[in-house]
Amino acid sequence: MSLVEEENKMNQAFESIPVIDLTDVRSSDEAVLRRIAQNIKNACMESGFFYVKNHGIQDATLRGVVKAMEEFFALPLELKLAIENVKNPSFKGYSPLYSGHNDPNNKGDFQEGFEFGWEPLQGHDSTATIPAVSEDEEYSKHDLSANAWPVELPQFRVAALKYYHAALELGKLLFPLFALALGLPKGFFEDKTRHSAALMRLLYYPPQAGPTDEVVMGIGQHTDWECFTILWQQPGIQALQVLNSEGQWIDAPAIEGTLVINLGDQFARWTNDIFKSTVHRAANRSRVQRYAIPLFFGTDYNVRLEPIPGCVSPERPCKYEVVTAGEYVRARLKATYGH
Numbered sequence: 001m002s003l004v005e006e007e008n009k010m011n012q013a014f015e016s017i018p019v020i021d022l023t024d025v026r027s028s029d030e031a032v033l034r035r036i037a038q039n040i041k042n043a044c045m046e047s048g049f050f051y052v053k054n055h056g057i058q059d060a061t062l063r064g065v066v067k068a069m070e071e072f073f074a075l076p077l078e079l080k081l082a083i084e085n086v087k088n089p090s091f092k093g094y095s096p097l098y099s100g101h102n103d104p105n106n107k108g109d110f111q112e113g114f115e116f117g118w119e120p121l122q123g124h125d126s127t128a129t130i131p132a133v134s135e136d137e138e139y140s141k142h143d144l145s146a147n148a149w150p151v152e153l154p155q156f157r158v159a160a161l162k163y164y165h166a167a168l169e170l171g172k173l174l175f176p177l178f179a180l181a182l183g184l185p186k187g188f189f190e191d192k193t194r195h196s197a198a199l200m201r202l203l204y205y206p207p208q209a210g211p212t213d214e215v216v217m218g219i220g221q222h223t224d225w226e227c228f229t230i231l232w233q234q235p236g237i238q239a240l241q242v243l244n245s246e247g248q249w250i251d252a253p254a255i256e257g258t259l260v261i262n263l264g265d266q267f268a269r270w271t272n273d274i275f276k277s278t279v280h281r282a283a284n285r286s287r288v289q290r291y292a293i294p295l296f297f298g299t300d301y302n303v304r305l306e307p308i309p310g311c312v313s314p315e316r317p318c319k320y321e322v323v324t325a326g327e328y329v330r331a332r333l334k335a336t337y338g339h
């Protein structure tokens with residue numbers, strides 16, 4: 001059965017998000033990988049969201065980055081504004097409250113953020129990754145420019161990059177599984193993900209207890225733009241919600257020991273919407289601060305987002321104009337953050 005035919009048989013709106021066990025993700029046995037890929041495929045076709053457990057990222061690495069975030073966001077505002085993203089040619093650095101407009105109908109996202117991209121981390125084994133470069137001059141400034149670290153906190157950079165590299169490694173293990181899930185050779189995305197167009201955002205959501213105001217969300221409803229996002233969310237606080245096809249917001253609780261993986265628009269474009277890039281939002285209605293860390297993992301900026309065979313048919317023609325990943329991300333950045 002082709003992917004289009006399989007899709008036609010699915011008509012139930014999802015009501016929960018599955019947890020997938022990655023214990024065997026490093027296996028060299030393709031049959032083992034195929035079993036994991038089958039679970040991933042179901043989740044991708046249904047909601048585009050799943051949790052992963054036994055993902056291999058050390059607790060200490062996560063504790064390190066969370067401590068670093070707490071210290072960073074507690075700095076006086078003027079020190080954070082010294083590295084505000086608008087001062088950086090590739091918009092790395094700090095973003096203040098309300099500066100993002102993920103939902104253009106909102107008054108701004110009620111979150112602070114810190115964004116950075118690939119940088120080598122000495123003594124860590126994923127330094128073999130080459131930095132993002134683009135053959136397209138227009139986009140190269142976006143991925144090549146240096147990160148903007150806070151000088152006051154030297155440990156912040158180390159802790160953030162340690163987690164970045166660990167999450168990047170996990171992301172690289174997932175691409176072959178997505179390829180298998182789509183019935184493609186395992187290495188299909190290899191030559192399309194050489195430069196790790198992966199951006200990490202450290203997010204801080206101040207508490208928003210009190211009467212619910214739908215207009216003030218921590219992050220307004222949106223889809224992500226890349227292939228997939230690896231999201232760590234702080235345990236113990238319910239904030240993230242995912243919209244199903246019946247217009248219901250389904251809670252995506254923070255499950256201890258897991259990460260959320262959600263697909264973004266690049267995968268929706270590769271697959272002509274057979275893999276879902278689903279609308280989601282988050283608001284911290286608790287009385288304590290909440291932290292979250294997405295890593296947005298895309299293909300290289302010069303890669304054209306063309307539909308994969310099996311995802312188009314005469315009844316399901318290609319829904320999207322073919323653009324490069326860089327063109328797409330840049331257009332979304334402009335619409336959301338004005339740069």
Ligand SMILES: O=C(O)CCC(=O)C(=O)O
Pocket residue numbers: 201203219224231233239240280281282292294
């Ligand atoms: O904070 C969260 O749980 C979600 C963040 C998110 O959706 C994003 O940054 O794209």
Ligand SMILES: [Fe+2]
Pocket residue numbers: 222223224229280
């Ligand atoms: Fe998102």
